[in-house]
Amino acid sequence: MRGEYKVPGGKLVAVDVEVRDGRLADVRVSGDFFLEPDEALKGLGSAMEGMAESASVAELAASVSRAVEGATMIGFDAEAVAVAARRALGHATGWADHVFEVIHDAPVSPLLNVALDQVLAEGLGAGRRGPTLRIWEWDESAVIIGSFQSLRNEVDLEGAARHRARVIRRISGGGAMFMEPGNTISYSLYVPSSLVEGLSFERSYAFLDDWVLGALHDLGVDATYVPLNDIASPAGKIAGAAQKRLSGGAILHHATMAYDMDAQKMTEVLRIGREKLSDKGTRSANKRVDPLRSQTGMARAAVVDALVASFRSRYQTVDGTVTEAERARAEELVRTKFATPEWTARVP
Numbered sequence: 001m002r003g004e005y006k007v008p009g010g011k012l013v014a015v016d017v018e019v020r021d022g023r024l025a026d027v028r029v030s031g032d033f034f035l036e037p038d039e040a041l042k043g044l045g046s047a048m049e050g051m052a053e054s055a056s057v058a059e060l061a062a063s064v065s066r067a068v069e070g071a072t073m074i075g076f077d078a079e080a081v082a083v084a085a086r087r088a089l090g091h092a093t094g095w096a097d098h099v100f101e102v103i104h105d106a107p108v109s110p111l112l113n114v115a116l117d118q119v120l121a122e123g124l125g126a127g128r129r130g131p132t133l134r135i136w137e138w139d140e141s142a143v144i145i146g147s148f149q150s151l152r153n154e155v156d157l158e159g160a161a162r163h164r165a166r167v168i169r170r171i172s173g174g175g176a177m178f179m180e181p182g183n184t185i186s187y188s189l190y191v192p193s194s195l196v197e198g199l200s201f202e203r204s205y206a207f208l209d210d211w212v213l214g215a216l217h218d219l220g221v222d223a224t225y226v227p228l229n230d231i232a233s234p235a236g237k238i239a240g241a242a243q244k245r246l247s248g249g250a251i252l253h254h255a256t257m258a259y260d261m262d263a264q265k266m267t268e269v270l271r272i273g274r275e276k277l278s279d280k281g282t283r284s285a286n287k288r289v290d291p292l293r294s295q296t297g298m299a300r301a302a303v304v305d306a307l308v309a310s311f312r313s314r315y316q317t318v319d320g321t322v323t324e325a326e327r328a329r330a331e332e333l334v335r336t337k338f339a340t341p342e343w344t345a346r347v348p
Contacts, residue, residue, distance in 0.1 A: 003087030004094060008206035009213075009225060011075030015084040017048070024051050024089075029081055034074035043067040044081055053089060057082040057198030083198045092197035101320030102308060103134040110142035110179060114170045115330035115338050116322060117188050117244075117252055123326060124190045125248025131195070132320065133311055135304060136186035138179065141165040143269055146174040146242065150347050159268035169344050174229060174242030177256050178266045182300055185292065185307070188254035196251065205229050205241055208253045212239070215310035219303065221295045231257070238291045259300050261289040 004014045011033035018026045027045040035041055047067030048060055060082035068078070086092040108116075113136050123129045143165050145154055154176045155167055165178065177184070189208055196204040206225045213231065216223035216238070226232045231239040239257035246252065266289070292303055311317065322330075337343050 001088045001090070003084045003089070003092070005080050005084040005087060006210075007076050007080050008203070008210040010080070013076050013080045013084045015045075015081065015088045017085060017088045019053050019089070022053050024048050024053065024055075024085075027085070029084075031076065033076040034072075036072045040068045040071035043071075048085060054091075057086055060085055079198070079200075079203070086198050091194075093192065093194040095195070095315050098131045098191075098195070099316040099318060100311075101130055101132040102312065102317050103132060103320045103322060104304070104308065105137065105321055107137040107139040107181070109140060109334075110138045110144060110166065110168055111334045111338050112327075112330055113138055113186075114144065114168050115333040116326065117254065118171050118333060119326050119330045120188070120322070121190050121244065121246050121250045121252040122248065124192065125246050125250030129190075129326075131192065132188075132190045133308075133317075134188045134190070134322075135308065136188070138181060141178075141180045143167045143176060143178055145169050145176040147171055147244075148173050148347060149176060151345050152348060154270065154272055156269055156271055163265050163269055165269055167344060168338060169346065170242070172242035172244040172252060172254065175240060176270050176272065177240075178261070178269050179256070180262065180265075183259055183261045184256050185259050185300065185304055186254065186256040187307075188252060191251050191253065193245065193249045193251055201243070202227055204251075205243065205253075209239075209241055209255060211311055211314055212255065212257075212307065214314070215307045218310060219296045219298070219306055221292070231255070233291060233295065235291050235295060236289075258289050258291050259303065260293040263289050 002016045013031040016028045027048045029044040047063045061078040064078040229241040241255040244252040
């Protein structure tokens with residue numbers, strides 16, 4: 001049995017292993033990583049010999065770390081070896097183990113987009129749909145705040161009303177987003193927990209956004225991952241991501257990338273936006289924040305098409321759409337949850 005794990009920003013680790021009487025045997029580790037001294041390679045595999053087939057990533061990684069203590073591991077670490085081993089044993093999955101549905105439907109309200117995130121993630125957990133990438137399109141302005149943010153501390157409600165930006169609370173954590181039609185690029189991934197099995201929260205963010213970094217590099221954007229949940233370039237922050245892990249084994253991972261944002265409006269709508277802009281060296285709010293537009297020189301639609309094309313080139317995909325049942329459920333959630341003051345002001 002063979003399992004592979006590509007470290008985000010690092011190297012590929014592969015583990016070949018057999019199981020005998022519930023124990024790991026004939027464990028061999030390989031990859032395009034760097035390791036010194038050379039003799040430490042044998043220790044990577046022998047460290048897991050005889051361990052229980054059910055051993056966790058943490059247990060496997062701890063054994064590997066002890067076996068190669070003092071060695072220099074470049075482009076990978078003990079946890080990466082353990083994840084590859086778990087994949088070989090069938091306890092974790094890789095991108096290649098799934099076929100992803102790609103959804104890019106017509107614009108809908110921001111409220112419906114937020115509700116669809118819950119519906120599609122729950123559908124994955126219940127087995128009603130497979131792993132999915134969904135590109136957001138929306139038809140009105142909105143301020144979308146994280147599940148745990150304070151409404152009055154994050155949002156200038158008078159400013160939001162003045163700019164006709166509806167305030168909406170999503171189910172994932174993270175920070176607030178000011179979204180006008182056409183000014184950002186947002187996407188959601190709905191994946192099984194097996195895809196990030198054994199990864200820390202921080203590693204899972206980097207892992208699930210690694211394809212975006214590759215796509216942006218193809219467009220000439222020098223994008224890098226900045227822990228915990230940001231994507232940035234030398235010109236500044238490009239995107240922020242958020243996650244929600246639902247019962248049933250589904251993970252919602254979504255990100256919003258700045259295409260061409262009105263910084264003046266953002267500072268009038270988001271209280272925290274004023275501090276964030278000053279922190280990023282923007283002396284005047286009377287300008288646009290446009291990392292993707294300025295760095296690519298491409299129309300937003302062309303950037304979206306390029307991102308989707310890059311995703312399709314990496315993974316197995318099929319075209320998809322939101323079903324009538326999913327949309328109906330999302331519309332129900334808008335009425336009973338996301339549009340209600342009780343939910344929006346759950347943290348006043």
